Amino acid sequence: MKSSKSLNSAVIGSGIAGLASAIRLASMGVKVIVYEKSSTYGGKLGVWESDGYRFDTGPSLFTMPQYMKELLTIDGLNDVDFDYDQLDILCNYFWEDKTRVSAYSNREKFKEEFRVKLGENPNNIDSFLDDSKAKYQITNHVFLEKSLHKLSTYLRWETLKSMLRIRKVGVFKKMHTENTKQFSNPKSVQFFDRFATYNGSNPYESPSTLNVIPHYEFGIGAFFPKKGMRSIVDALYTKAINMGVQFEFNKVINQITKLGNTYTLNNEGINYDLMVCNMDIATASKGPLKTLIKPQNSHYSPSSSALIFYWGIKKEFKELDLHNIFFSADYQKEFKSIFDNHTIDDDPTVYVQISSKLKKDDAPIKCENWFVMVNAPYVEGQDWDTLISATKENIISKLSRLLYENIQDLIEVEHILTPQLIWDKTGSYKGALYGSSSNNRMSAFLRHPNFSKHHKGLYFCGGSVHPGGGIPLCLLSAKITSDIIHNDFKIC
Incomplete structure (x- = not known):
């Protein structure tokens, strides 16, 4: 040996x-x-820079910083500089009827925001987040921190306890169905359905096990590296x-x-x-x-991919934060477009991340660096040039409508990352961001x-x-x- x-x-x-x-x-x-x-x-x-703008090109959300802390001190030495801040506002949300909601990391503020803006009973929020935490406690140490393919995992008492509580995890129920039962306002349902996209999945097909994901943000916290x-x-x-x-x-x-x-x-x-x-x-x-x-x-079914526009915007928007979501008016139709029709819906949900909100040198003075992303299908013979052109037009139309500003006139820098480029650059098969889906x-x-x-x-x-x-x-x-x-x- x-x-x-x-x-x-x-x-x-x-x-x-x-x-x-x-x-x-x-x-x-x-x-x-x-x-x-x-x-x-x-x-x-990755990173991309142009004309005074800097863009992080890939994952934009940072959670579970303790994993980084443990790695960076694994040899007993604290010899690498890595600092981050915890977010007060996790994300700002915008709907077509002009409803706007801020998802606060503080639970009481979050519940009050949903009560005032959406008429949602605070007890519904408490019940959901408590259940999300319970799912995390059942699954994390067994299904995420251990191999599911080693017999030794299943011989542990901790695993047996989790298996006895497996029904509570929601493996046999659909995410959207459970969320519809949980909340009175369809906007609340859409809000929590979105967490399925965190691993490239469809909330209308995925098990409600994925309702564990909100706990990472609301229970543990979301952060941003300085x-x-x-x-x-x-x-x-x-x-x-x-x-x-x-x-x-x-x-x-x-x-x-x-x-x-x-x-x-x-x-x-x-x-x-x-x-x-x-x-x-x-x-x-x-x-x-x-x-x-x-x-x-x-059984392999690729996850969704992404179409990302990196835009240098020559204006600051006070109503926007680090993370922002502009919802589709028909969420189910959007997922059907992605997973069944292998296309991007004509009314996609738009995610805008603006790192210059916290890291000021990522954009020139009085400007912002917009990471603009829509969920997209994996590569399956699409006419991407046509799809990109149409999607860009739809995104600009939505953002202009909801922000009361002609966004097209504000774009002074642009770079585009497509599912095909994701495949070519990173080797992610068919551009799927997360390997297989959880549908x-x-x-x-x-x-x-x-x-x-x-x-x-x-x-x-x-x-x-x-x-x-x-x-x-x-x-x-x-x-x-x-x-x-x-x-x-x-x-x-």
Whole structure:
């Protein structure tokens, strides 16, 4: 048996889970080299700058900062600068009838806002958020922090307790159906249905288990890094370097081969005792790992993607905050357009994130940097040029109508990220942001495991495998993977 200090490992991909995995392996004394096909690290957490505007190009919501804290001090050293602020207003919401609601992080203020603006009984809010917390307490330590594909998980008393309470999680009920029963105002229902989009799913098909998601914001809190979202991976990269992790950029891995108990990349002759794949699992199974793992099974249904416009806006809007939502008038029709018709609805829900609200140097004086996103279908042969043009027109029309301003005249910088570009740049299969969707009550169990059942030393992390997409789950994915490696190689 090799000691950890003589183990060689390769991490394929430097997305947030790849970086976190590299740090965890290095903390065990394993030699780590990270191979990245692009010229920089970070995966979807990129950055784009133009004419005095700076945009974080990927994930825009930061929750569960304790996962970052733990990683950045994993070796006992506090040698990386990473600071963040907690949000008072989680998001501002706008409807076509000119209703406006602010989602406050303070529960009492939030309940009062819903009572005054929507006529919603505060008891309904309390009941829902208490249930969301209960779902979190049942699922987090078992379904999110442990592998669902290891027998040892199911032999724990904690797991048994959770399984006995499984009905309370809402696996057998639809999210939208339960929300309709819970709230009196359809706007309240739409508000909480939206949380299904946090992992690229459809609230009309997804299990009400996804009602756990609001607890992350309302129960634990939402935050924003002082230096922007990109600083999350900047901090992880710095930590990895400090711990001796090596990086090789502009390195495309076309083939991963198993030779006895070791692995080689592109037949270059270097042997690795273990391999951690941070590539999208569907892309990897059709590419470098096609001889080692099977393609995604028939149950695989890609999550939604996104169409994002990065706009430099030459005006400040006091009615907007860091996070803003402009709702579709027909939410069910919008999801039908995305998941059934594989198109973008002509009245899409529009999300606008403005980091310059908190990070003033992200835009010139008296200007704002708008990250404007609509949910989009995964790539399935669409005429994207036509769809992008029509969607841009629809977005501008909606924002102009609800903000009483001609938005088109205010755009002085523009950059566009499409589902096809997401696929091309990040390797996310068909542009799906979260791997597979959760439009199935068994979705959690159908995600690819964090290890190969047939090849010792081959592991997987990232948003396309267990436990799922989004920054917190990607960080948990890295932890689950490293825990399995620790046990498999009996590292002391």
